Amino acid sequence: MKMPDLENLTIAGVAPDVQRQKISPVELTRLFLARIERLNPVLNAYVTITAENALAQAQRVEDEIAQGYYRGALHGIPFSIKDNIATHGVRTTAGSKVLENWVPDFDATVVNKLKEAGAIILGKTNLHEWALGGTTINPFYGTTRNPWDLNRIAGGSSGGSGAAVAASLCLGSIGTDSAQSVRNPASMCGIAGLKPTYGRISQYGTVPGTGAYSCNHTGILAKTVADTAIILSAVAGHDPKDPLSARQPVAKYTESLGKNVKGLKVGILRGYFEEVMATEVKQAFYDALAVLKKLGLETEEVTIPHMDLIPAVKVCTSRVENASAHDHNLRTRARDYSPQTLYAYLAALLVPASTYVMAQRVRRIICDEFRALLERVQLFAIPTVGFPAPTIEECNSGWLNIDGKKVRRQDARSGADSFCAIPFNVTGLPSLNVCCGFSSAATPIGMQIAAGPFQEDLIFAVAHAYEQATDWHKRRPVLELN
Amino acid sequence: MKDAVQRINVEYALNLTEEEIEIITKQVEAGQRLFQKLYEVDVEGVVPALKIDPSERS
Numbered sequence: 001m002k003m004p005d006l007e008n009l010t011i012a013g014v015a016p017d018v019q020r021q022k023i024s025p026v027e028l029t030r031l032f033l034a035r036i037e038r039l040n041p042v043l044n045a046y047v048t049i050t051a052e053n054a055l056a057q058a059q060r061v062e063d064e065i066a067q068g069y070y071r072g073a074l075h076g077i078p079f080s081i082k083d084n085i086a087t088h089g090v091r092t093t094a095g096s097k098v099l100e101n102w103v104p105d106f107d108a109t110v111v112n113k114l115k116e117a118g119a120i121i122l123g124k125t126n127l128h129e130w131a132l133g134g135t136t137i138n139p140f141y142g143t144t145r146n147p148w149d150l151n152r153i154a155g156g157s158s159g160g161s162g163a164a165v166a167a168s169l170c171l172g173s174i175g176t177d178s179a180q181s182v183r184n185p186a187s188m189c190g191i192a193g194l195k196p197t198y199g200r201i202s203q204y205g206t207v208p209g210t211g212a213y214s215c216n217h218t219g220i221l222a223k224t225v226a227d228t229a230i231i232l233s234a235v236a237g238h239d240p241k242d243p244l245s246a247r248q249p250v251a252k253y254t255e256s257l258g259k260n261v262k263g264l265k266v267g268i269l270r271g272y273f274e275e276v277m278a279t280e281v282k283q284a285f286y287d288a289l290a291v292l293k294k295l296g297l298e299t300e301e302v303t304i305p306h307m308d309l310i311p312a313v314k315v316c317t318s319r320v321e322n323a324s325a326h327d328h329n330l331r332t333r334a335r336d337y338s339p340q341t342l343y344a345y346l347a348a349l350l351v352p353a354s355t356y357v358m359a360q361r362v363r364r365i366i367c368d369e370f371r372a373l374l375e376r377v378q379l380f381a382i383p384t385v386g387f388p389a390p391t392i393e394e395c396n397s398g399w400l401n402i403d404g405k406k407v408r409r410q411d412a413r414s415g416a417d418s419f420c421a422i423p424f425n426v427t428g429l430p431s432l433n434v435c436c437g438f439s440s441a442a443t444p445i446g447m448q449i450a451a452g453p454f455q456e457d458l459i460f461a462v463a464h465a466y467e468q469a470t471d472w473h474k475r476r477p478v479l480e481l482n
Numbered sequence: 483m484k485d486a487v488q489r490i491n492v493e494y495a496l497n498l499t500e501e502e503i504e505i506i507t508k509q510v511e512a513g514q515r516l517f518q519k520l521y522e523v524d525v526e527g528v529v530p531a532l533k534i535d536p537s538e539r540s
Contacts, residue, residue, distance in 0.1 A: 309520060311516070312517055312520055313520070331494050331495070343505055346487070346490055346506050358521060359517070360531050363530070363531040412516040413516060
């Protein structure tokens with residue numbers, strides 16, 4: 001049996017060795033658990049580690065493979081799950097005090113699909129309280145630290161998932177994204193992160209009130225675009241338990257890797273998000289566009305007439321829908337919320353119903369405007385976050401330093417870190433983060449590649465071509481611990 | 483707007499402090515200013531983006 005180098009391991013790389021029984025799922029699981037035991041006390045990526053279950057699961061899949069029953073590329077692959085996604089028999093907190101002792105008696109559909117594919121669940125990852133924020137500075141379960149710089153945040157709300165993948169504490173993770181929550185930590189941790197088309201992955205089993213209804217998505221974090229495509233192939237599809245899930249057939253996403261991307265037109269999105277964009281992020285993005293052009297893609301700057309209203313639509317719809325889901329707890333356990341979260345939900349209770357409906361009408365206009373753009377271009381590109389991972393201290397102070405200017409981390413439009421991501425939550429269009437450079441502080445910078453509804457295959461083709469032309473995704477954080 | 487927050491305080495039995503009521507009131511007002519821009523859009527004939535696929539209904 002081979003001893004894998006965990007830091008450079010990918011799903012695409014290890015799966016053939018698992019299939020040929022050159023690598024043992026039990027041994028692989030033991031190695032990951034040992035690494036988690038060593039690094040998690042510092043990173044705080046996991047809130048619950050399911051070592052016993054994982055080893056039992058690993059033994060089962062190893063026996064299956066030995067008997068010649070190989071299920072596919074996720075068979076024997078160690079995963080983590082964001083802790084707002086229900087896991088049978090395993091505590092699921094949603095990063096909240098309210099659910100600190102909740103142990104679901106069912107699996108979310110996405111977890112069930114992973115288990116059916118033979119994946120091994122190592123544990124549950126930390127998140128922003130109720131997934132309502134982008135820092136994963138959690139008052140109940142602690143702060144998740146960025147593997148590239150322990151003084152910085154890992155992003156959020158799926159910060160634990162981002163840190164776990166980047167620090168090689170698992171090979172893939174499932175998160176949720178209602179404003180940025182998969183792509184933001186993927187960007188800040190230097191990995192791939194996919195928010196697929198609305199409804200592409202079932203949300204059955206996602207804790208209500210952690211992302212609302214109109215703009216939430218189940219998403220994927222992994223080291224590479226290829227791994228993300230492998231995972232999406234396993235977890236996408238219609239789910240009768242989720243009335244919001246889509247009926248579109250699931251493509252063979254890995255077949256899009258390596259496809260010719262010459263001649264594709266990319267719209268470079270312009271809009272309100274540029275007011276909080278650091279120079280070094282712009283530079284890394286422009287350099288990435290130059291790579292895309294070398295690959296034969298054409299670019300043009302695009303925008304929509306109502307771009308500036310996207311934050312208002314997003315905040316109005318999500319806050320009101322979330323507050324509705326929290327109504328019972330607000331009446332009975334209000335002091336089990338952090339003050340910041342409590343105040344946000346109480347304020348949302350006072351948004352008039354007519355304003356909510358108006359936001360949904362404007363949302364329709366915005367979706368139509370994006371649809372019109374997609375007749376001119378096939379893809380969109382935009383930085384994922386306007387600035388590299390801020391320090392934990394900056395986030396706690398409420399102020400960021402962008403190019404020497406003090407900028408509020410959060411205003412009525414929500415966190416400045418979400419501004420670039422939310423156009424794709426409001427429209428439901430698929431969007432994927434790839435690492436496109438590093439800051440002067442040696443922390444990752446990310447770029448989003450987005451496309452029309454259910455065109456994840458197109459995104460994978462372009463993002464994979466970009467990864468093959470660069471080596472940002474091959475860099476690993478150096479975790480030197482005393 | 484402070485009155486509305488105080489009504490929520492009573493209805494939900496929250497025991498909010500005066501300082502907390504102020505914070506929430508300011509958030510509500512900031513939201514109102516943000517959402518006001520939505521009313522400047524001509525939405526004549528525009529149906530909200532709420533859709534239930536008929537095939538999902540039993």
